[in-house]
Amino acid sequence: MxxxxxxxxxxxxxTANRDAIAAAALELLRSxxxxxxxxxxxxxxxxxxxxxxxxxxxxxxxAIASFTQKYLDSVIEQLLRRPSDEPLLESxxxxxxxxxxxxxxxxxxxxxxxxxxxxxLSRYQLQAWDECSTxxxxxxxxxxxxxxxxLYLHALVGSIxxxxxxxxxxxxxxxxxxxxxxxxxxxxxxLFDAVGHLRSGFNP
Amino acid sequence: MxxxxxxxxxxxxxTANRDAIAAAALELLRSxxxxxxxxxxxxxxxxxxxxxxxxxxxxxxxAIASFTQKYLDSVIEQLLRRPSDEPLLESxxxxxxxxxxxxxxxxxxxxxxxxxxxxxLSRYQLQAWDECSTxxxxxxxxxxxxxxxxLYLHALVGSIxxxxxxxxxxxxxxxxxxxxxxxxxxxxxxLFDAVGHLRSGFNP
DNA sequence: CCGTGATTTGCACAGAGTGCAAAGTTGCAC
DNA sequence: GTGCAACTTTGCACTCTGTGCAAATCACGG
Numbered sequence: 001m002x003x004x005x006x007x008x009x010x011x012x013x014x015t016a017n018r019d020a021i022a023a024a025a026l027e028l029l030r031s032x033x034x035x036x037x038x039x040x041x042x043x044x045x046x047x048x049x050x051x052x053x054x055x056x057x058x059x060x061x062x063a064i065a066s067f068t069q070k071y072l073d074s075v076i077e078q079l080l081r082r083p084s085d086e087p088l089l090e091s092x093x094x095x096x097x098x099x100x101x102x103x104x105x106x107x108x109x110x111x112x113x114x115x116x117x118x119x120x121l122s123r124y125q126l127q128a129w130d131e132c133s134t135x136x137x138x139x140x141x142x143x144x145x146x147x148x149x150x151l152y153l154h155a156l157v158g159s160i161x162x163x164x165x166x167x168x169x170x171x172x173x174x175x176x177x178x179x180x181x182x183x184x185x186x187x188x189x190x191l192f193d194a195v196g197h198l199r200s201g202f203n204p
Numbered sequence: 205m206x207x208x209x210x211x212x213x214x215x216x217x218x219t220a221n222r223d224a225i226a227a228a229a230l231e232l233l234r235s236x237x238x239x240x241x242x243x244x245x246x247x248x249x250x251x252x253x254x255x256x257x258x259x260x261x262x263x264x265x266x267a268i269a270s271f272t273q274k275y276l277d278s279v280i281e282q283l284l285r286r287p288s289d290e291p292l293l294e295s296x297x298x299x300x301x302x303x304x305x306x307x308x309x310x311x312x313x314x315x316x317x318x319x320x321x322x323x324x325l326s327r328y329q330l331q332a333w334d335e336c337s338t339x340x341x342x343x344x345x346x347x348x349x350x351x352x353x354x355l356y357l358h359a360l361v362g363s364i365x366x367x368x369x370x371x372x373x374x375x376x377x378x379x380x381x382x383x384x385x386x387x388x389x390x391x392x393x394x395l396f397d398a399v400g401h402l403r404s405g406f407n408p
Numbered sequence: 409c410c411g412t413g414a415t416t417t418g419c420a421c422a423g424a425g426t427g428c429a430a431a432g433t434t435g436c437a438c
Numbered sequence: 439g440t441g442c443a444a445c446t447t448t449g450c451a452c453t454c455t456g457t458g459c460a461a462a463t464c465a466c467g468g
Binding site for chain 2: 089119122123124126127130133150151152154155156157158159161162163165166167169170173190193194197198200201202203204
Binding site: 014017050052055 | 414415416417418419
C-alpha cells in the first residue's frame with residue numbers, strides 16, 4: 001500500500017542533514033548542558049554552516065524538541081493503525097505505549113530530563129505535545145466526519161495528551177535522569193496508567 | 205485574615221511600572237499586530253528604558269502572556285476559596301467560570317485571539333497554562349498532604365487545564381476575535397461544559 | 409557535458425538579552 | 439531634615455539570534 005516512496009538523493013541529503021544537526025544539538029546538550037552552547041557550536045559540530053542550521057530549525061531549542069516531536073509522530077502513526085471502531089481512549093492508551101520505536105521513547109525521556117529548568121526549551125516541548133493534540137483532533141475529525149460536538153473532542157484529546165505529560169512528569173520525579181531499560185518500562189507503565197485513570201473517569 | 209499587606213511606595217512603583225509595560229505591549233499588539241513592534245517600541249510607549257523592560261519581562265511575548273497569567277492566577281485564587289471538601293473537578297468548574305475579574309477573562313480572550321499564528325507567543329501562553337497546572341497540583345498536595353497517587357493527581361489536574369484550553373480553542377473557532385459581553389458569556393459556558401465533560405468521564 | 413532548479417553558504421544587518429557600573433530613589437534611624 | 443544603606447533605573451557594551459539576499463555549489467534529466 002503506502003510505500004515510503006521516492007528516496008531521491010536530494011531527499012536523502014536533506015534528512016541526513018537534519019538528523020546530523022539534531023544529533024549535534026543533542027550531543028552538545030549532553031556534554032555541556034542547555035544554555036552552554038550556541039547555534040554556531042551546533043552548526044560546527046554538525047559540519048554545516050550557521051545559515052544552513054536555520055534552514056532546518058528556527059532555534060537551538062527547536063532542534064532539541066525535534067526528538068519529542070519524533071516520538072509524538074510515532075504515537076500518531078500507531079494511533080492511525082488502530083481499528084477505527086475502537087474507542088479513542090483505548091487506542092490512545094496503546095499508541096502511547098507501543099514500542100514501535102524504542103529509541104524514540106528513550107530520546108523523549110532523555111531530552112525531557114535534560115530540559116528541566118530551561119524555560120525556553122520547556123516551551124518548545126509543550127508546543128510539541130500541543131501540536132500532537134491538534135493532529136489527533138484533525139485525524140479524528142477526518143475519520144468521523146464533521147463532529148457534532150467540537151468541545152467534547154477537543155477536551156477529550158487534550159486530556160489524553162495531558163495524561164501523557166503527567167506520566168512524563170511523575171516518571172521524572174521518581175526516576176530522575178535514569179533512562180535504563182527498566183526505567184523506560186516504568187515510564188511506559190505510567191503512560192498506560194495515566195490514560196487508564198482518564199478511561200475510568202478519574203473514579204478511584 | 206490574609207490582608208494584602210504592605211503597599212509601600214517601592215511596591216507601588218513596581219507594580220505600576222509592570223502594569224504600564226504590559227499595557228504598552230498590549231496597545232502595540234492591538235494597533236500593529238504581533239511581530240510588528242520591538243522591545244524598544246514597548247519601552248518607549250511605557251516611558252521606561254529598554255533595560256528596565258528587561259528587568260520586568262524576559263521578552264515581548266512574556267509581557268503579552270502576563271494577561272493570561274493574570275487570569276489564571278485569579279482562577280487559582282477562586283479555587284482556593286472553594287470548600288476544601290468539595291471534589292476538585294467541581295471546584296475547578298466554578299473557579300474557571302467565576303467572574304471574580306471580568307476584565308481578566310476579557311483580556312485572556314483578546315490576547316488569545318491576537319495570538320493566532322505567532323508560534324513564540326503561543327508557546328508563552330502554553331507555558332502559562334502549564335504553570336497553572338503546577339500551582340494547582342502544589343496547592344492540592346499542600347491541602348491533602350503527601351498524596352498517595354501522584355500520577356492520578358497530575359493527570360487529573362492536567363486534564364482540567366486541557367479542558368480549559370479546549371474551551372478557549374473552540375470559542376475562538378466559533379467566535380473569532382469577538383470579545384463582546386455576549387461572546388464572553390459563551391466562553392464561560394464553554395469553560396463550564398468542557399470541565400463538565402471531564403466530570404462525566406467523557407461518557408455521552 | 410550542460411542547463412535548470414534546488415540547496416548551501418557567506419555576508420550584512422536589525423534586534424534580543426545580559427553584565428556591569430553610574431546615577432537616581434526610597435526607607436529608615438538619628 | 440540629614441545622611442546613609444538598600445534598592446531601582448538607566449546607559450553602555452557586548453555576544454548571540456534570526457533573516458534577507460545573492461553568489462556558489464550540487465543534483466538530476468536530457
